[in-house]
Amino acid sequence: MANSRTNKHAYVRYAVIRLIQGAITVWLIATATFFAMHNVPGDPLMDEKAVSPEIRKNLQAKYGLDRPLLEQYGIYLSNMIRGDFGISYAQENRRVNDIIREHFPVSAILGVLSIVFAALGGILFGALTAINRNRLPDIVIMFLVIMGISVPSFVFAALGQMTLVNVNAFFGTSILPVAGWGSVSHMIMPSLILGLGTMAFLTRLMRSSMLEIDNADYLRTAISKGLPPTRIFLRHQLRNAILPVITVLGPSIAAITTGGFVVELVFAIPGLGRYFVQAVQQSDYTVIMGTTVFYGAFLVFMVIVVDLLYGLVDPRVRLD
Amino acid sequence: MNREPRASQGNFRRTAGRQLIYLGLASLIGLGALMWSLASLSEGVAETALDAIAGSVTLALSEEPPQLDSSRATDTVSSQILGHVMEGLLRYDEFNRIVPGVAERWEIGATKATFWLRDDAFWSDGSRITAHDFVFAWQTALDPQTASEYAFILYPIKNAEAINNGQLDTAALGATALNDTTLLVRLERPVAYFNSLLVFPTYFPIKQSFYEKRQGRYGADASELLYNGPFVIEKWVHGSQLRMVRNPHYWDRNRIRLNIIDYAYITSDVNATLNLFKDRKIAIAGLNSENLDDALQRHWKLERFNEGCVGYISFNHRSSRLTRNRHLRKAMQHAMDTSELVYKVIAMPGNLPGVSFFPVWLQGVERPFRQEFPAPETQVDVTQARYYLAQAKKELGLDEWRPLTFLTGDRATTNKISEYLQQEFKEKLGLDIAIDRQIFKQRLAKMSSGDFDMVLAGWCPDYDDPLTFGDLFASWNKNNRGEYKNPELDQWVRIAQNSLEPHTRMNAFSEIQKIIHLEAVILPTYETGSVYVRDPRLKGVVKRAVGMDSDYSNAYIDG
Secondary structure, three states: HHHHHHHHHHHHHHHHHHHHHHHHHHHHHHHHHHOOOOOOOOOOOOOOOOOOOHHHHHHHEEEEEEEEHHHHHHHHOOOHHOOOOOOOOOOOOEEEEHHHHHHHHHHHHHHHHHHHHHHHHHHHHHHHHHHHHHHHHHHHHHHHHHHHHHOOOHHHHHHHHHHHHHHHHHOOOOOOOOOOOOOOHHHHHHHHHHHHHHHHHHHHHHHHHHHHHHHHHHHHHHHHHHHHHHHHHHHHHHHHHHHHHHHHHHHHHHHHHOOOHHHHHHHOOHHHHHHHHHHOOOOOOOHHHHHHHHHHHHHHHHHHHHHHHHHHOOOOOOOO | EEEEEEHHHHHHHHHHHHHHHHHHHHHHHHHHHHHHHHHHHHHOOOOOOOOOOOOOEEEEEEEOOOOOOOOOOOOOHHHHHHHHHHOOOEEEEEOOOEEEEEEEEEEEEOOOEEEEEEOOOEEEOEEEOOOOHHHHHHHHHOOOOOOOOOOOHOEEEOOOOHHOOOOHHHOOEEEEEOOOOOEEEEEOOOOOOOHHOOOOOHHHOOOOHHHOOOOOOOOOOOHEEEEEOOOEEEEEEOEEEEEEEOOOOOOOOOOOOEEEEEEEOOOOOHHHHHOOOOOOOOOOOEEEEHHHHHHHHHOOOOOEEEEEEEEEEEOOOOOOOHHHHHHHHHHHHOOHHHHHHHHHHHOOOOOEEEEOOOOOEEOOOOHHHEEEEEEEEOOHHHHHHHHHHHHHHHOOOOOOOEEEEEEEEEHHHHHHHHHHHHHHHHHHOOOEEEEEEOHHHHHHHHHHHHHHHHEEEEOOOOOOOOOOHHHOOOOOOOOOOOOOOOHHHHOOOOOHOOOHHHHHHHHHHHHHEEEEHHHOOOOEEEEEEEEEEOOOEEEEEEEOOOOOOOOOOEEEEEO
């Protein structure tokens, strides 16, 4: 009883400390981005057509760019803490909060679906390769894995889309839409493509962790005890091998959700990734800050969640 | 003892492997079935490129308009959308002639212009469009607080520039609503091309009461905009879709044959756009050098179009730069083969070799300007070029040439052009060119601060008059980022600006054309064109170098 209470106490303490650390990380990200951004030549108010100095002054005053940089930083931080990321420079009438609210869910749906694909595929193929080590399935799958890791996603995206065009042309009807957003059928191909890299990575991870366990004492014990193979495989080998895969899932979700801009572009999906990249190209200060801080916080949060879960799942992990 | 575990291990593997495959297959089938059932439940996305019965056409947009407030619009996408949902005093018809829009008739003189508005022109809320709506729109655009980038296009109106610079109140604008249907515009100076300015989005009307109720969100969403054009925006999902339907309140609604124009896809990826076209999801797709072969292999008819812009090398004329030397610029002028550049390097149909800063499509007095006043020709002559270069070296007092900084953008075509020129200047002249590749805003920043020797630039027309090109190198022009200064050229620009006499004006442009060539102020590289494929059933699409492009308001589906 007492022991479990202390454990619980330690756990909450750990969680709080981790959250504070996370907040500091996000603050560092915000600060670094803010100053890096303002040190790059060019600003969001500049455009192809030059404007008169008077108009430029007005614009600077409107956006507060005429104040000292440190003061701008202070104003920005206090607004950020209140959850206000300001108004976009490039899309003058839209609030950054609205941009994130409208477009992040799209990226999130796409990201979660690709993670499901990636995790299922990764665990399945990883286990297959480990069981068939150095035999044909292993060689074939590992070759594909290396391809999956080394070929960039825009190549897969273009190939995937071309395949859809040809499949649709072959059947003379729209089996799956080539691009666009709005229904489940729009999501299948993009999320598959987006998940490929992670799937390849997870396959490799799963394979090595399965092989490591292959020589574990408890597995030998289980085999010598004469347990049925199915039971050994499912309850001892697979279950233990999955642990490291779960660990990387958190960061993977964040990476996939944030890194999907190429896929979003090719498949004409209104995700946040496109706005993120566009903002950098347009020096759209408020959107750069908003998306960077949001993504940063999201990544940090996912890592914390996984750490906390890991503590729950595996009793050997000590929370210090 | 020894054999036992191994045998069982092999046995285990086989069983487990089979098990795993079953498991995997089952989960894949399960997932697939789930997706399919969900897909069939969700609304069928059956839109096709053209639907003759519904009168709808589906298209892709390269990017989404940043916002649709006509007083602040700057980009071509906004202008394309606004051109469909708004209408100014005048408009372009399908033959690119200026015809009545909201104004029924008009008189433009040297000091003033009068417009009589039709009484059947309505806003999409059913209210009448009045002369006040124009006055308000122009005052809004000129208000320094609005900080509109295109406010300059209103400068021909009396006091406009002073208002924009904060010297006068917006009420001082020389535009007055004499009554609801009569608009009097006093002009700052005689403007020979005033009618072609009136089709520009900045000149579109805005209803004051509606604008003020939006509290700064005017044009941010479909519901935050009041329309008076042939179409209204029915649905605008940011980053995803923009759907226009026929405007029942539009005065000339019988002219419109399409019911729906649906921009159902927004992507700047040309390959994706072509794939959508192949899949018969959109009716028009632009091509570039990557997917041109693909289109050719399918034996599609390629449509070409002169976009009206001119690409050029802009020199830095500031006194600290080597490029201030005329002979250095002349050397490069004679070393550059724009035909080779266009036909072998860029190698896309539709482009024309750069000959003059005044593109071929500009109108002169009666015939095209370039027919009436042919551009001085430049011979590719390496000997001559080397002679100029030697002179330049002497004049500049150099022992060795320093590398010249060549500022460029980061697009594929830009890279091709800049690398080709780098190699040409090295081979023919022995000049070292250091390419400084920058993304858009950074390139602009460096252009404005003069941090370059040469820059790969481009200029597109704002209105249909040679002056839209002709005044770029005037010493007072803020877009003259190379800071070229020549009193003689300035004089010709003033003549072209203030005269109403076509011969005098065109002659002035011809003189400007000569100076640009003689002094090698800039080096024209190419006139931009574009190539696209179109569903042959879609007819009546109008492409324009000036004004709204592409125009679907006269389009119809045939078959």
